Amino acid sequence: MLFRNLKLVSYVVFGRGSFNQLDKILEPQRKGEAPMIFLVDHFFKGKALPNRIPMRGKDKIIYADVTFEPKTTQVDALAKSLKEEFGTISGVIGIGGGSTMDLAKAVALMINNPGSSADYQGWDLVQQAGVYKAGIPTLSGTGAEVSRTTVLTGPVRKLGMNSDFTPFDQIILDPELIKDAPANQRFYTGMDCYIHCVESLEGTFLNEFSKSYGEKAMQLCQEVFLGNKEWTDLHDDKLMMASYAGGMSIAYSQVGVAHAVSYGLSYLLGTKHGVGNCIVMNHLEEYYPAGVEEFKRMVAENNIDIPVGICKGLSEDDFEKMINVSMGMKPLWENALGKDWEKIMTREKLRALYNKL
Numbered sequence: 001m002l003f004r005n006l007k008l009v010s011y012v013v014f015g016r017g018s019f020n021q022l023d024k025i026l027e028p029q030r031k032g033e034a035p036m037i038f039l040v041d042h043f044f045k046g047k048a049l050p051n052r053i054p055m056r057g058k059d060k061i062i063y064a065d066v067t068f069e070p071k072t073t074q075v076d077a078l079a080k081s082l083k084e085e086f087g088t089i090s091g092v093i094g095i096g097g098g099s100t101m102d103l104a105k106a107v108a109l110m111i112n113n114p115g116s117s118a119d120y121q122g123w124d125l126v127q128q129a130g131v132y133k134a135g136i137p138t139l140s141g142t143g144a145e146v147s148r149t150t151v152l153t154g155p156v157r158k159l160g161m162n163s164d165f166t167p168f169d170q171i172i173l174d175p176e177l178i179k180d181a182p183a184n185q186r187f188y189t190g191m192d193c194y195i196h197c198v199e200s201l202e203g204t205f206l207n208e209f210s211k212s213y214g215e216k217a218m219q220l221c222q223e224v225f226l227g228n229k230e231w232t233d234l235h236d237d238k239l240m241m242a243s244y245a246g247g248m249s250i251a252y253s254q255v256g257v258a259h260a261v262s263y264g265l266s267y268l269l270g271t272k273h274g275v276g277n278c279i280v281m282n283h284l285e286e287y288y289p290a291g292v293e294e295f296k297r298m299v300a301e302n303n304i305d306i307p308v309g310i311c312k313g314l315s316e317d318d319f320e321k322m323i324n325v326s327m328g329m330k331p332l333w334e335n336a337l338g339k340d341w342e343k344i345m346t347r348e349k350l351r352a353l354y355n356k357l
Ligand code: NAD
Pocket: 041, 042, 043, 066, 067, 069, 070, 096, 097, 098, 099, 100, 102, 138, 139, 140, 142, 143, 144, 147, 148, 149, 150, 151, 177, 178, 179, 180, 181, 182, 185, 188, 189, 192, 272, 273, 274
């Protein structure tokens, strides 16, 4: 048996106001005149946060349009324009939600790797280290800050660039930055973390490493989303650490049914990751009875609307496409249902599930 030799993020800062240390953190990473590129979620355009970015020399802020989740074409265009404009680059700093952090990771990799990012969608295809990269979350739940992947929609698939070169060199976990996230978005992204925990803890790949982090992350999600309390700073602190621990849990196990099905939705309909997982989780009693019951309580207590009927009126061809994308997520199904998953999750069964969404 070959045990996974897990590459982790190299440096982690946690704490309210830790964003103010960014200048100091970046200083030793600067290569002469080569600039730092700050990829900032477009939500922050015109807000106070960009004024706090420690710009030096030729440093540049680029606002990332994350209306849609990151595409390989977007990554390639960004990497190409940066290489053309500057030649060498010291690093790429992603400041935003999972989409912006994934974009930053992918662009940092593509500055040093030839071809298109689509060539590297898969497992361990990336051959060269990227430029220095740091991640600073402004939404918590995806675990993108700790993961060894960057989820991209390409010409033929939605799949990450999974590799040992993908994790950030540095992350800054400053709970002040997630403070103003709107309740719905915060919930959808937070539930991504909760669902990671259910899928990891109920999966066949579970081990004590994943369990230790998964149980802690789940407990934090319960403290944050159950019990109907006023939202406080402590909630943000806990949610930020839940995301980190949830990401660590799936790093050594895998996600499961909700993710495998929601990938199909997002490929065909562009449904966003957080809300897509919630739409699917709502109908997974058969696979995760206790998790789904608790999820529904969280939805109700936080007064959140989960969309229904999003597959109404789709053609047979559309269903086929979603089923193909979902069935392609083999490790997820194997984690959820075991080695014989194909006997359990047939195309007909998956078709019936999509029909309910
Ligand atoms: P997101 O990054 O897609 O952002 C969602 C929305 O929230 C955007 O409109 C954004 O502008 C806005 N936003 C961001 N920060 C905000 C703030 N502080 N206040 C108000 N609005 C804010 O959302 P997400 O749920 O964090 O990330 C989803 C993405 O993460 C998907 O692209 C998914 O594929 C990816 N993902 C990656 C991994 C990984 O391991 N790499 C894991 C899970 C999900």
